[in-house]
Amino acid sequence: MLAVGLMSGTSLDGVDCALVEIEGVDRQTTVALREFMTYPMPTATKARILEACAPGGGDSRLLCSLHAELGHLFSRAVGAVCAAAGVKPSSLGFVASHGQTIWHEPDASRAYEDDERYHAGTLQLGDAARIAWDHNVRVVYDFRAMDMAAGGQGAPLVPFSETVLYGSRALNRVLLNVGGIGNVTVLPKGCNEDGVFAFDTGPGNMAVDEACRRLFGVEYDDGGCIAARGRVNEQVLADLMSNEFFSADPPKSTGREMFGAQFVEDFLRAHADMAAEDVVATLTELTALSVVRACEQFVVPRLDGALDELIVGGGGAHNATLMARIAQRMPGVRVCTQDELGYSSDAKEAIAFAVMGNQTIVGRSSNVPSATGASARAILGSIINPPRSE
Numbered sequence: 001m002l003a004v005g006l007m008s009g010t011s012l013d014g015v016d017c018a019l020v021e022i023e024g025v026d027r028q029t030t031v032a033l034r035e036f037m038t039y040p041m042p043t044a045t046k047a048r049i050l051e052a053c054a055p056g057g058g059d060s061r062l063l064c065s066l067h068a069e070l071g072h073l074f075s076r077a078v079g080a081v082c083a084a085a086g087v088k089p090s091s092l093g094f095v096a097s098h099g100q101t102i103w104h105e106p107d108a109s110r111a112y113e114d115d116e117r118y119h120a121g122t123l124q125l126g127d128a129a130r131i132a133w134d135h136n137v138r139v140v141y142d143f144r145a146m147d148m149a150a151g152g153q154g155a156p157l158v159p160f161s162e163t164v165l166y167g168s169r170a171l172n173r174v175l176l177n178v179g180g181i182g183n184v185t186v187l188p189k190g191c192n193e194d195g196v197f198a199f200d201t202g203p204g205n206m207a208v209d210e211a212c213r214r215l216f217g218v219e220y221d222d223g224g225c226i227a228a229r230g231r232v233n234e235q236v237l238a239d240l241m242s243n244e245f246f247s248a249d250p251p252k253s254t255g256r257e258m259f260g261a262q263f264v265e266d267f268l269r270a271h272a273d274m275a276a277e278d279v280v281a282t283l284t285e286l287t288a289l290s291v292v293r294a295c296e297q298f299v300v301p302r303l304d305g306a307l308d309e310l311i312v313g314g315g316g317a318h319n320a321t322l323m324a325r326i327a328q329r330m331p332g333v334r335v336c337t338q339d340e341l342g343y344s345s346d347a348k349e350a351i352a353f354a355v356m357g358n359q360t361i362v363g364r365s366s367n368v369p370s371a372t373g374a375s376a377r378a379i380l381g382s383i384i385n386p387p388r389s390e
């Protein structure tokens with residue numbers, strides 16, 4: 001069956017679209033990537049999302065409008081990836097659409113701390129009916145809600161597909177995704193799903209991207225060249241690492257609320273005298289160090305034997321400075337990118353949603369409770385059937 005997975009992540013660089021050939025379910029699932037593209041996110045849409053994501057920033061009219069606007073964008077993205085592959089969208093078995101996260105506050109205690117009007121929750125926008133109507137195709141969407149209802153964090157959800165696709169009998173593997181946020185999935189050797197766990201490590205590219213925008217007028221640090229020119233300020237780095245998110249036990253997840261624009265604004269105000277390159281170098285090192293510490297503190301102690309491989313995916317895999325810093329801090333571990341193993345670093349999350357959508361349409365679960373903290377396995381997502389029967 002052909003299917004499309006869509007992921008519009010926290011980096012807001014575009015909509016990742018993976019057209020896959022998918023067969024089987026559960027651990028017998030096989031997936032082959034037929035076509036991949038990152039469908040561009042218009043600058044004005046990105047600005048509206050950032051406005052909606054800012055605390056107190058999005059009024060109901062903007063949120064409603066964005067829901068429709070993103071539905072149209074996702075629908076065009078499906079059309080584009082299918083056109084590139086010469087496939088009719090209506091022939092797809094399904095589209096699995098993550099949506100755009102606008103707010104993610106999984107922790108009731110944190111949410112209630114400052115104002116008891118606020119409940120824990122997660123919100124992804126992008127009207128799935130638009131995709132279904134435009135292409136007369138079945139759409140699976142809203143994947144995080146059910147895991148949260150089951151007491152989980154609603155994230156990370158990639159561990160299911162990582163287990164299916166990368167589990168090894170002989171090696172202890174960690175899959176690191178460096179998107180806006182960094183997250184790891186730990187696959188202990190033997191591929192036993194109950195041993196799998198995962199959590200967000202902290203900022204991925206998010207803080208570096210924001211600093212690059214403000215200090216250099218570019219969207220990201222291409223290849224890590226800016227960071228390579230700067231010097232890491234160890235004292236500042238140590239202060240940043242004292243953030244209690246890093247020492248908190250998993251399961252844990254985070255987002256723009258903690259490491260987004262406000263975080264960088266506070267950082268730049270507190271360190272106004274730092275050279276711009278040093279800011280980028282220090283924030284890049286924060287990503288590297290938070291990943292390495294997370295592995296030392298929370299991963300290695302739970303493994304039988306040593307950590308063998310750290311496989312990096314997501315856009316951060318293209319940041320050579322980041323990759324080198326992680327590798328240097330992890331002697332004895334094979335640090336490589338997914339591309340080096342023959343998989344696409346960029347397509348990983350979009351493929352993951354295709355794998356989850358495939359589970360959902362046959363009534364199978366796809367959360368990993370040991371990763372999200374949910375009380376049980378659950379079938380994720382809502383399904384819209386093709387709206388026209390002809």
Ligand SMILES: Nc1ncnc2c1ncn2[C@@H]1O[C@H](COP(=O)(O)OP(=O)(O)OP(=O)(O)O)[C@@H](O)[C@H]1O
Pocket residue numbers: 007008009010011012013177178179180181182204205206209219220221222223224313314315316318319320346349
């Ligand atoms: N050539 C490159 N050099 C350095 N960084 C890059 C390069 N290409 C992409 N990136 C980084 O990767 C980011 C996009 O990564 P990705 O698409 O994995 O994130 P996302 O899916 O939006 O985020 P998340 O996984 O947190 O939801 C860009 O914002 C940029 O920081």
Ligand SMILES: CC(=O)N[C@H]1[C@@H]2OC[C@@H](O2)[C@@H](O)[C@@H]1O[C@H](C)C(=O)O
Pocket residue numbers: 009010101104122154155156157158159179180181182183200253254255349
């Ligand atoms: C709430 C939300 O959208 N979280 C994203 C984000 O981007 C990376 C990290 O933070 C991860 O927790 C998650 O996405 C991936 C696809 C996941 O759920 O596994």
